Amino acid sequence: MMPDATVGADRHDPQAWREGLKTGMPTLFGIGAWGLVVGIAMVKTGLTVPQALAMTLIVFAGSAQLASLPLIAAGAPIWVVFATALVVNLRFVIFSALLAPHFAHLPWKQRFGLGYVSGDMTVALFLQRYPSEAPEAGKLSYLLGLMVPNWAAWQIGSIAGIFLGSAVPPEWGLGFAGTLAIICIAVPLVAGRAALCGVLVAGATAVLAAGLPYKLGLLAAVVLGMVCAMVVAELGEKSAKP
């Protein structure tokens, strides 16, 4: 790869940035609502305001934060909280394997930062737009256009939750807006029989394994779903051959 070409591809591209923002915009409301729910949960668990602010700003992983709160409340050993967060986050290792090759040429500090803030929705939306790893102008700007507003919406929601706390009645179910945003991102990903099979298996596994310790159900769901999708895809290829 020519260094010049790389520099050109990573130059800030306002149009790609706006395109990313436009794609992610509808999810921001859901993300903010989810942040709000996590913010409220942190304060209700007994975290002080500085602790809750630090957690949302430096941890920035809603599902791991939610999983850690009951453990913190119960006074679980710190290594148990760590192990649980790692298992909840293991899907991000797969996401990073999918996303990182697109930006392998960037300096390590930038790669580290981009990885750190790449949540579920950002990864799914980016890979839908750029399925190929080949360098392309505007890729980085598009990713940032998804990522920066996503981060901001989460933090605004979360900080609002920390300060407003109990002013929002839990029965409003505001967190459901986050689930709805994820539904909208997930539906277009279900293209073809293989993906449909994977999604159904992953969903069923997540429900059946919800009681597993360390939130292992989520990881088991992703792995089983992927394997099933792959099996279906390969069987389809075989039967398609003459």
Place this chain on the structure above:
Amino acid sequence: MNDWEIWVTIAVLAVATAATRSSFWLVGHHITIPPRIQAMLRFAPACALAAIIAPDLLLGPQGQLQLALSNAKLLAGVAAIVFYLIRRNMLQTIVFGMLAFTGLRLLHVF
């Protein structure tokens, strides 16, 4: 947990985020993933999203399976999927889903 233990826990959680999210960004070029595994990993985002959605739609607060019509989240969620398939508009779907959920919850239709 006392105060400093919570602070240590927060730091440890940040390490858990960095170690997983930034993993392949930092060491990826030293690792070659076989093409078959790569093909399989492509299904990961959809599976992860499904694994996040399904328990929220199907499980009650105590983790019990709720398949009855009284489950407002399940009904609103299914309605939202259908709505999205027809309209293909995210924001409208989120607003529609929240209205459906709130309506079902307040009116006790079922």
